[in-house]
Amino acid sequence: MTRLDQPVVLTRIQKKNIARISEAALSVFSAHGFRGSTVDQIAREADLSKPNLLYYFPSKEAIHAHLVSSLMETWLDPLRDLDPEGEPLDEILTYVRRKLQMSRDHPRESRLFAHEIIQGAPNVLDLLTTDLRDLVEDKVSVIAGWMAAGQLAPSHPHHLIFSIWALTQHYADFDVQVRAVLGDPDADPFPEAETYLTTLFTRLLRPGE
Known part of the structure; x- marks a missing residue:
């Protein structure tokens, strides 16, 4: 079998096993981080033998x-969807809600990404x-334009985005702490x-607030 890094047409079974391995890896990596995870753990979670798993990923x-x-x-899809032609405050609030929804619906993915960043982003630094x-x-640039036009109250656009990430992803990455408190x-x-x-963001960004 040709490995995944070579162009191949995958069979239904191959696609199914890759999805199975990915789902298992998501559970293991999000719980233990990269360094605390092993191929054996992922194979057990996927209910596959280790040689079978290594058949797909080396x-x-x-x-x-x-x-x-x-x-x-x-x-990144929610940020891509922020529409320069939309109503500025509505666009920002929609982005906040979508990021919060992702934390609710995909907490493992959020924790996986957090682990990756904490470890120095070895696999995605180029993408970052x-x-x-x-x-x-x-x-x-879009947000700064809205602010310059008086459609949003002045703020720092980069740190606005950072704060949205922090305040929404907190509910996934620190779920146990949130519920305990x-x-x-x-x-x-x-x-x-x-x-x-x-x-919070309405008061920060609505002109004249």
Whole structure:
């Protein structure tokens, strides 16, 4: 069988096993980080033999790189969708809500990405300094234009985006802490979080507030 780094047409079974390995790796890496995870753990989680797993990916590094790189596309979609022709405050608030929704619906992905960044981004540093930076600069230009036109209150566009990332992804990356402090491990913090963050960013950005 040709490995994944060579052009191949994958069979249905191959696609199924790759998806199975990716799902297992997401669970293992998000729980233990890259350094704390092993191929054996991923194989057990995927209910595959280690040789079968290595038939698709030659190493733990290859699995992690494949997973993180593929997740980056999904992770950046909400920022890509910020529309320069839209109503500025609505566009920002929609971005906040979508990022919070991703933390609610995809907490493992958020924690995986956090682990990657904490470790120095060995698998995605090139993407951070090229694709991500270019996308952020494009949206910073849009936001700065809105502020210059008086459609949003003045603020620092880069740090606005950073604060949105921090305040939304916190609910995934620190889920246990959030629920412990709230005093109910079964409570859903996201409805109140959305209300709070909507109010916070509205007050920050609405002209004349």
